[in-house]
Amino acid sequence: MPRPHGFEYREHADGTVRITHHGRPATTLHAPRSGQFLAEVEASSDPQLVMARWTGNYRRGNERTARNHPRNRR
Template sequence: MPRPHGFSYESHADGTVRIAHHGRPATTLHGPRAAQFLAEIAARTDDQLVMARWTGNYRRGNERTAREHPRNRR
């Protein structure tokens, strides 16, 4: 599975965290969710994977299987 790339985040003074993907806004986190995200970023070494998971922008590995399912063939 390819590693995600192109994610960045900005932490603001009001506690808001904005995550962008290739410069475009992907999600904004507020309050306890922003604090949880920052704690996870500090604890993990693969920031790109963490940001991909928090935005929901990552591949799950089942795309080929779903495409080949009989109901999806045309």
């Protein structure tokens, strides 16, 4: 799986966390999910992968297979 990149997050005073991907908003997390995210990203050795997973913006490795399926051909 290619390593995700371009994710950043900012923690705000009201307890929300905003995650961006290449400068564009990807998601906003509110308490208590923001606390869970911060704990996971701090404990992780690859915060990019954690942010990709929390935003749902990551590849699963089956895109080529799905594109070539007879149901998806035109």
